[in-house]
Amino acid sequence: MSFTQTHHAFVAVDEDGVNDFVTAFFTARPRYLHYGSPPFVAATGITQTEMGAIPFPFIPGGIAWRVDFGLPQIDLYPPNGPLPAPLTMAVGQFSVHAQVRLTVGCGTLDQTGDKGGTITPISTTLDVWAVGGLLVDNFGGGNGNLRFQLDELEVLGVEPESLRNVLDCVLRMMLQAALSTFTLPFHALSAGFLTLTIEAGPEIDNDQIEVWGTVS
Amino acid sequence: MTALDSRFLQYTNCFGHRFVSPGLVRYRLSTLPTGTGLAHAADADVFTIEVAAEPAGQAAKQHGVTVRLEGRRLVADPPKLRIHPHDVVIWTAEGAGTPPYSVLGQGERLAFDSRALTAGCLFSHPFGLPGAVRWTDANGSGLGGEIVVASHEPNVDADHLQERLSSGTLVTVRGTEAQPGRIEIFVGQTVLWLFEDAPGVTVTDSRLLPAGSGAPSG
Amino acid sequence: MSDLLAAIDETAANTILHDAESALSLPPQSGSGSLGPFTAAWSASASLTGGTVTLSAPNIVHFTNVDLNYSVSFSLSIDLNSILPDFCLPQICIPTPWGDICTPQICISWPTITVPVSHSGTVTFSADFGINVHLTGGQWFVDVVILAIPSLSLDAEAAAIVAALGLAASAAMLAIPFIGPFLALAVAAITALIGIAAVTGLLGPILGLFLDGLTLTIYQQPQVFEVLPAGGPFDPQVNVLLNAVTADVEVSDKNELVLRVDV
Numbered sequence A: 001m002s003f004t005q006t007h008h009a010f011v012a013v014d015e016d017g018v019n020d021f022v023t024a025f026f027t028a029r030p031r032y033l034h035y036g037s038p039p040f041v042a043a044t045g046i047t048q049t050e051m052g053a054i055p056f057p058f059i060p061g062g063i064a065w066r067v068d069f070g071l072p073q074i075d076l077y078p079p080n081g082p083l084p085a086p087l088t089m090a091v092g093q094f095s096v097h098a099q100v101r102l103t104v105g106c107g108t109l110d111q112t113g114d115k116g117g118t119i120t121p122i123s124t125t126l127d128v129w130a131v132g133g134l135l136v137d138n139f140g141g142g143n144g145n146l147r148f149q150l151d152e153l154e155v156l157g158v159e160p161e162s163l164r165n166v167l168d169c170v171l172r173m174m175l176q177a178a179l180s181t182f183t184l185p186f187h188a189l190s191a192g193f194l195t196l197t198i199e200a201g202p203e204i205d206n207d208q209i210e211v212w213g214t215v216s
Numbered sequence B: 001m002t003a004l005d006s007r008f009l010q011y012t013n014c015f016g017h018r019f020v021s022p023g024l025v026r027y028r029l030s031t032l033p034t035g036t037g038l039a040h041a042a043d044a045d046v047f048t049i050e051v052a053a054e055p056a057g058q059a060a061k062q063h064g065v066t067v068r069l070e071g072r073r074l075v076a077d078p079p080k081l082r083i084h085p086h087d088v089v090i091w092t093a094e095g096a097g098t099p100p101y102s103v104l105g106q107g108e109r110l111a112f113d114s115r116a117l118t119a120g121c122l123f124s125h126p127f128g129l130p131g132a133v134r135w136t137d138a139n140g141s142g143l144g145g146e147i148v149v150a151s152h153e154p155n156v157d158a159d160h161l162q163e164r165l166s167s168g169t170l171v172t173v174r175g176t177e178a179q180p181g182r183i184e185i186f187v188g189q190t191v192l193w194l195f196e197d198a199p200g201v202t203v204t205d206s207r208l209l210p211a212g213s214g215a216p217s218g
Numbered sequence C: 001m002s003d004l005l006a007a008i009d010e011t012a013a014n015t016i017l018h019d020a021e022s023a024l025s026l027p028p029q030s031g032s033g034s035l036g037p038f039t040a041a042w043s044a045s046a047s048l049t050g051g052t053v054t055l056s057a058p059n060i061v062h063f064t065n066v067d068l069n070y071s072v073s074f075s076l077s078i079d080l081n082s083i084l085p086d087f088c089l090p091q092i093c094i095p096t097p098w099g100d101i102c103t104p105q106i107c108i109s110w111p112t113i114t115v116p117v118s119h120s121g122t123v124t125f126s127a128d129f130g131i132n133v134h135l136t137g138g139q140w141f142v143d144v145v146i147l148a149i150p151s152l153s154l155d156a157e158a159a160a161i162v163a164a165l166g167l168a169a170s171a172a173m174l175a176i177p178f179i180g181p182f183l184a185l186a187v188a189a190i191t192a193l194i195g196i197a198a199v200t201g202l203l204g205p206i207l208g209l210f211l212d213g214l215t216l217t218i219y220q221q222p223q224v225f226e227v228l229p230a231g232g233p234f235d236p237q238v239n240v241l242l243n244a245v246t247a248d249v250e251v252s253d254k255n256e257l258v259l260r261v262d263v
Helices: A015-028 A161-180 B158-165 C010-023 C155-173 C180-211
Strands: A009-014 A034-036 A065-069 A073-076 A093-108 A118-140 A143-155 A183-185 A196-205 A208-215 B014-019 B023-030 B046-051 B062-070 B073-077 B080-083 B087-093 B102-107 B111-113 B121-126 B131-136 B144-150 B168-174 B177-179 B182-186 B190-197 B199-201 C004-009 C029-035 C038-049 C052-056 C060-079 C087-089 C092-096 C099-103 C106-108 C112-136 C139-146 C215-222 C224-228 C238-241 C244-251 C255-262
Touching (some): A015 A208, A015 C224, A015 C238, A065 A161, A093 A143, A093 A161, A118 A161, A143 A161, A208 C010, B062 B080, B062 C099, B080 B087, B087 C099, B121 C099, B168 C092, C004 C010, C010 C060, C010 C255, C029 C180, C038 C180, C052 C255, C060 C180, C112 C180, C155 C180, C215 C224
Parallel strands (some): B046 B080, B062 B087, B144 B182, B168 B190
Antiparallel strands (some): A009 C004, A034 A065, A065 A093, A073 A093, A093 A118, A143 A183, A196 A208, B014 B087, B023 B046, B023 B102, B062 B073, B121 B190, B131 B144, B168 B177, C004 C255, C029 C038, C038 C060, C052 C060, C060 C112, C112 C139, C244 C255
């Protein structure tokens, strides 16, 4: 069976290739994996992104926080191993596994106001798994991007279930936000070989992203 | 290469002079368009024509002098001539390698210069290209005429061609009048100008002159 | 399994190869050679258009009916003394009042003329190309390289050049004094001495210079490949290193040119 089938051109990126692009992206721009508020992150730079503290009444400066994602590892359908229940992966889906460390500045408040409180960072590191599918931004003329959209996320090793559900939701939003910064331009799919006008795909199957089309 | 201009004698041209009076005539050959005549010429560059006192018993004769390049010098061969009154001397270049030249001569009773033709001079030119040529005097006397040169028929045979080329046409100059003023010839045919009287003129293709020059000076 | 795979069928291969043709800039050539008994300096330029691509194993790209569009200029030096008979203006004697004046016989020395000829034409050829992948100067290239110089049918082109040479020689000789009666003879002699075979014998190697090692680049990318351009002071350019590139023709239900890249 030909690669191009009923089309004239075919491009595939296997999961190693996808992870190479992911690694290249987050290595060049690590600030999209590292977020936090002062004093943990003083200012936005290449390595981290400064956000505001979580405001809360009578906590001067709010609650300091920091979120650090490990490098996400993407697995394209079919799965390379079992996913944590209840996650399942179907044709057209990918899974992503990452570690996330959540840090808050735990403050001791001086009620007398004679002296300032102290902030002690406390952290937890969690394993998160998620599944999702691809989104396509097609600008025409062979130009466009692939993006990764999360559908479900599971945090491992958290009890009770209600806490896990809270974390599942919060971390899905956070990881989705982090992943949304990563785009895979069409031209990169063939390492610049083709200007591809997509006719079919992208599909995720055979551990790769597959796209068919014509050469423009 | 073979432009019509008597100021620069080329290998297809002939320059001649008819010597009437006896005496020694010295002349030199020059490649310069202008010159100082004989006064500053080295002895080696001066050639002579001795015109005997008495005329020859028979009709006037024609003598030939070949002009050739020897190193960087133009020499006359023979360098010395002895002739009789009314004889004609014709100078011709040895070949295509001889640079354009002029002949400047002076005797006790005459002077001649191929760049300014006067009484007794001759100049011949074969025409190599078809077309009409208006010739004029570059020195501005107003002398001039027209020569229409026709191509040969494409199928002209060699004998006929040779016969045609063996005939020439004479143009006689008296003062600033040339007769005939207009002639028609074929390519390769020769025209001979004979100057019975002339105020120091040239025979020059008018196309070689700047516009407006060659007209009567007054 | 490679990280990236791109496959094109013959339809897309035609598009890619024609793009490569358009991008191809064949360097102009010049030299000198013999045209019959004469020496000609020449300069030539060429470009490729058209053609149909088919693919076959093992790694052969067939390019059929490609137009090699060329312009060639010859500058031919011809010593007319070598082709024209000796010619002398005969001695003429003209009756004058001073007696008959005779000019000597004057033999004409024919000059060496320069005949410039320019000719543009198109030669159609077909050839097989191989695939050559190489990393040169930090750039990955996938080239298709002609395997052998095809034979070119040049007789019609050569005949046109001979005719043009005749016209150009005629024009060059029109300004030569006294040649009039010999002009047709000279043109005939020049064209006969050169002949179609001589032109073919020179034109073939000239055009062969453009075809020798003819290379069409269908892929050229820096080894450090830019995935995303810089997006601001905190978002530098994103690059990947292309570690290995391969290209081959694979045959299944379709013949495809397949490029594999390891990142």
